[in-house]
Amino acid sequence: MLALRPNCECCDRDLPPAPVAFICSFECTFCPDCAGGVLAGVCPNCGGELVRRPVRPDGKLAANPPSTTRVVKPGGCTPATSRPSP
DSSP states (O other): OOOOOSBOTTTOOBOOSSTTOEEOTTOOEEOHHHHHTTTTTBOTTTOOBOEEOOOOOHHHHTTSOOOOOOOOOTTOOOOOSSOOOO
């Protein structure tokens, strides 16, 4: 199950459990501005593609709440050095 991390790893912006977040296959989490801006859709940690995070239905949030653990990259993010293969 996805952790639904509460913030952007780059800028520490709060991200509610709604479709305003982007994740890679390792669940690194970013806001739309960082994902589409400096990161250009590529995870700076693994080089994987950033995709829109799925929404957990409201009825499931109470029994399966989002994570409260914040992950932030010191100094913000820089573009990934490699891009995902098609």
